[in-house]
Amino acid sequence: MEMNTLNNNNNNQSDSSSPPQRKRVMNPVDPEEFRKQGHMIIDFLADYYTKVSNFPVRSQVEPDYLRKHLPDSAPLVPEPIESILEDVQEHIIPGITHWMSPNYYAYFPSSGSVAGFMGEMLSSGLNVVGFNWISSPAATELETIVMDWLGEVLKLPQQFLYKSSNNNGGGVLLGTTCEAVLCTLVAARDKKLSQIGRNNIGKLVVYGSDQTHSSFGKAAQIAGIQNVRAIKTKRSNSFALKADSLLSTIHSDVKNGLIPIYLCATVGTTATTSIDPLMELCDVAKEYEIWVHVDAAYAGSACICPEFRSCIDGIEGANSFSFNAHKWFLTNLACCCLWVKDHNALTKSLSTNPEFLRNKASESKQVIDYKDWQITLSRKFNALKLWLVLRSYGVENLRNFLRSHVNMAMTFEGLVKLDKRFAIGATLTEEHHVIMAWKLIQEHADSLLGSS
Amino acid sequence: MEMNTLNNNNNNQSDSSSPPQRKRVMNPVDPEEFRKQGHMIIDFLADYYTKVSNFPVRSQVEPDYLRKHLPDSAPLVPEPIESILEDVQEHIIPGITHWMSPNYYAYFPSSGSVAGFMGEMLSSGLNVVGFNWISSPAATELETIVMDWLGEVLKLPQQFLYKSSNNNGGGVLLGTTCEAVLCTLVAARDKKLSQIGRNNIGKLVVYGSDQTHSSFGKAAQIAGIQNVRAIKTKRSNSFALKADSLLSTIHSDVKNGLIPIYLCATVGTTATTSIDPLMELCDVAKEYEIWVHVDAAYAGSACICPEFRSCIDGIEGANSFSFNAHKWFLTNLACCCLWVKDHNALTKSLSTNPEFLRNKASESKQVIDYKDWQITLSRKFNALKLWLVLRSYGVENLRNFLRSHVNMAMTFEGLVKLDKRFAIGATLTEEHHVIMAWKLIQEHADSLLGSS
Structure with a gap:
């Protein structure tokens, strides 16, 4: 694949109306470029996880917020990963609802993990x-x-x-x-x-x-x-x-x-x-x-x-x-x-x-x-x-992870029962008791406890 | 989320028949663990791209090869990422057909890229x-x-x-x-x-x-x-x-x-x-x-x-x-x-x-x-x-990338025409001439040129 050697620098001089004959083009899987950018993205995401609990869980943007921050058309020439990550930080992160936040309790919980990501x-x-x-x-x-x-x-x-x-x-x-x-x-x-x-x-x-x-x-x-x-x-x-x-x-x-x-x-x-x-x-x-x-x-x-x-x-x-x-x-x-x-x-x-x-x-x-x-x-x-999830955590750790949520839910159910403004919606058998309680904490803890 | 603090070490002592009450469990999105493992996987993949052209493109394994290399059951206790990556190298890589190899020409081409991956x-x-x-x-x-x-x-x-x-x-x-x-x-x-x-x-x-x-x-x-x-x-x-x-x-x-x-x-x-x-x-x-x-x-x-x-x-x-x-x-x-x-x-x-x-x-x-x-x-x-693909490469580079394939295909079509054992299957208009030729090179160059 000799033709696919890296040559980003002179590609932008071409005119779309006159296709080049045997032009040397970029290598889209250049291993060293992959390594460099990969490490940057990993650090970007690790930093994001470090601070995600500080963000408001639900995005505060208004409909159609993004168009005014982005160009009207796709770029003709390459842009460096640094500029792209800056835009992610400035314009994308404020527009996402943070499913990976520990304060997130809507729908179902963010279930991302290190092993799942890897x-x-x-x-x-x-x-x-x-x-x-x-x-x-x-x-x-x-x-x-x-x-x-x-x-x-x-x-x-x-x-x-x-x-x-x-x-x-x-x-x-x-x-x-x-x-x-x-x-x-x-x-x-x-x-x-x-x-x-x-x-x-x-x-x-x-x-x-x-x-x-x-x-x-x-x-x-x-x-x-x-x-x-x-x-x-x-x-x-x-x-x-x-x-x-x-x-x-x-x-x-x-x-x-x-x-x-x-x-x-x-x-x-x-x-x-x-x-x-x-x-x-x-x-x-x-x-x-x-x-x-x-x-x-x-x-x-x-x-x-x-x-x-x-x-x-x-x-x-x-x-x-x-x-x-x-x-x-x-x-x-x-x-x-x-x-x-x-x-x-x-x-x-x-x-x-x-x-x-x-x-x-x-x-x-x-x-x-x-x-x-x-x-x-x-x-x-x-x-x-x-x-990777099964091997990185092991079945016993996964069980304990689930049990810890059920325990939190039981604690939460106890709190709900103490508050006369709430009622548990259905008579529960022992089994779905824990599941219902888990759902309660997932869906309502945010507004009840004002955690975000 | 105080309960979710990192504590991998003592989780494996638990007995599944006696659920712990308020046990501290692992943090599945620990940022530093994420950073460490993320860098390892990036390096693993960058190294893979460096050597992928040396592998036989098509996996050489026989049906049911993998079961004998893996345990019969999911692990109960966590395994380190190092062991998992060793298994990927030893048992998974030989079992994949290398779509990312520059010598791969079956079906449609591997279209992965640095930007796509990021x-x-x-x-x-x-x-x-x-x-x-x-x-x-x-x-x-x-x-x-x-x-x-x-x-x-x-x-x-x-x-x-x-x-x-x-x-x-x-x-x-x-x-x-x-x-x-x-x-x-x-x-x-x-x-x-x-x-x-x-x-x-x-x-x-x-x-x-x-x-x-x-x-x-x-x-x-x-x-x-x-x-x-x-x-x-x-x-x-x-x-x-x-x-x-x-x-x-x-x-x-x-x-x-x-x-x-x-x-x-x-x-x-x-x-x-x-x-x-x-x-x-x-x-x-x-x-x-x-x-x-x-x-x-x-x-x-x-x-x-x-x-x-x-x-x-x-x-x-x-x-x-x-x-x-x-x-x-x-x-x-x-x-x-x-x-x-x-x-x-x-x-x-x-x-x-x-x-x-x-x-x-x-x-x-x-x-x-x-x-x-x-x-x-x-x-x-x-x-x-x-x-990321549009921004990292820019529209002009993407055009030139596609043109370089078409040029290769035209070269290849010329070679096919020189060899009396082959015929071009259909009368071509100018437009699908290039596309057909591209498909030819994608699907047959491997066996014709013996490149793997």
Whole structure:
């Protein structure tokens, strides 16, 4: 690659209307430039973490604040990294809401960590595209192994783990829960349509509760499914979806000629932290051959602690399970862990086999091509991040980290109970007590305690 | 956050069956630990780039090579970064196919760069979740601005730029083309179904050619659209989709009671680098109110050079346009740039409005909430990467970088022509001549020249 030698200095003299013939151009991956700038950015971010708790958590800017600070057009000539970092400091930092601040309590907590960041860096630096095994065997194999590790720590049934399910089940890393729900929903849809004919898509019906995350309705919308049931829950039942409510809704739908295909059960709902009773729901679902997906977006992390594992009791009856490691598991955005019992159901809907991707390894069926387990073709080396988190902290430290949050939440709940202006919103079982309390502290501590 | 002080040493003594009460746990974002490890990873990657050209480009491992090198379970106790990096060196590097090698010519080229990596680092380090404006105004506003910059450099019609379209059009950063196609397809589908009723989904039909990327068929599958036309192309027409072939296919479909909704036209197909004639195709589409998406996944980058801009002549008739900056624009994976003329068509299909995301800024309609332009809810601060690429290299350097590849491709094409064992596959126009030649060198130079 002799032509790609570094020569930034005379590139700006060229005229766009007269392309040069064999001009020497810059080397975009010059190792020494990489080293220099990399160290600068690391120091920039380390300094940011040192002072982040001093910033107002929520950005104070007004809509359209940024345009007046930036030029109208992209620069024609290169600008030094020093000027760019100055602009980040002056114009970008004031415009961000500081998810990495220890005073941040909105939505879900910032779950970035040293290990999560280092894993992301390695993945971005190696910059492999792991759509199939051959395009980077390590990217595929590490993902399968790490998902088996994590599945074991969560005490998922053997059918969800690749190795111990005789390669029928297994885990995959996606970006977000929305993707996990969409992929499994499409798999469930197509499984049913292959039996009853594709023209019956209008008859399909899917189930959640009025507490289910909005991404469920969106996934159904994207998948072309028009019948979405948001079954009513009650405060007296801690806003959990009751099996008999599900059953009566199904009965009514079936009587009307509709065909049930999918239930999205939630462990730790966003608004009320309710936990749907998996065992009873799966029993109902089984009778109607309904695919059960369990969305434990934030609460799933806590299940690595033996004392909280009961939150997902009944998971053995489900078809798929997902949680977001970027929510409460020290993994930088984005990292959604999805396990399925039958990955053929996914690949039947999502696989493609264009001529330019054919290779002996795929044809041998001895390898996984994760492109067929997800929406997109291209994918990063996702597993490095989760691997570094598990190794850098170790499972016991991760458990203690989660426990420390639960302890803080219990303390906070005690404070809330002392204040007559507040009430705990739902009768709590021991398990979601801690999760609800955790959510309380995450969502309200900021305004209650005036910590920012 | 007093409880989060660093105390890695005694955490491993705990027993998982007896949760500690108010134990001090590790600080997952300790700035000095971040600084130390960050510098180590930067050096690790810089060293990797120094020697990457010495490795065999394609990994030489056999399926299931990795399990025997790794433990069966996740570690209970923390491991130092030094041990982890040793394992990366010994067990991961031999298992990757080196997309960053200068000798890599498969699929599309490694498009990582110093600037792309630094942008990704900043985004991962700030770790903001930019689903709506309020969650980090800078993440939204920089994206809108940078996409206006890049749209202007590409000379996209004003209707595709946010500012100059009176805020009707605009750009968004997604992960891959698959997402761009799925989002626009769903928008087109729902626009039609809102007129004719959702029960008519089985009548909808979408169009591409037999050269269109496989992600088009997959997106249609996900969106529940069963009628997908892969219109035949011919070598004599350089494998481009002819407008009269499109028209006769539409005629036949309409006669059979089907309803045309979407055309995926391609500028630079994967297998044969053909360029569909946008102007003629858009004329046909307009007559039938068909949404035209233009997929210029790799070739779009070249259109920043005035001499290659004619590849997308006719784009003014399209509804949406996308290209992948991670393919040929020095941006690390993943970065798909999508522009639309009417972002309301996207948000009508993809918006959600759960109680926990409501806020004054969104309700004022003065801001963009990009969650409603994409499949997922969560999203990273995507624009930093592209902003750093544009600023660090400058538009003129980027043009020269692309031109240097085209020049190499022309040289290579000359060599191919001299060798009687090879023929150029299609009659070439001047514009896709260079793109086809570029693809040739990318895909075949390795085996032809024996460079690895």
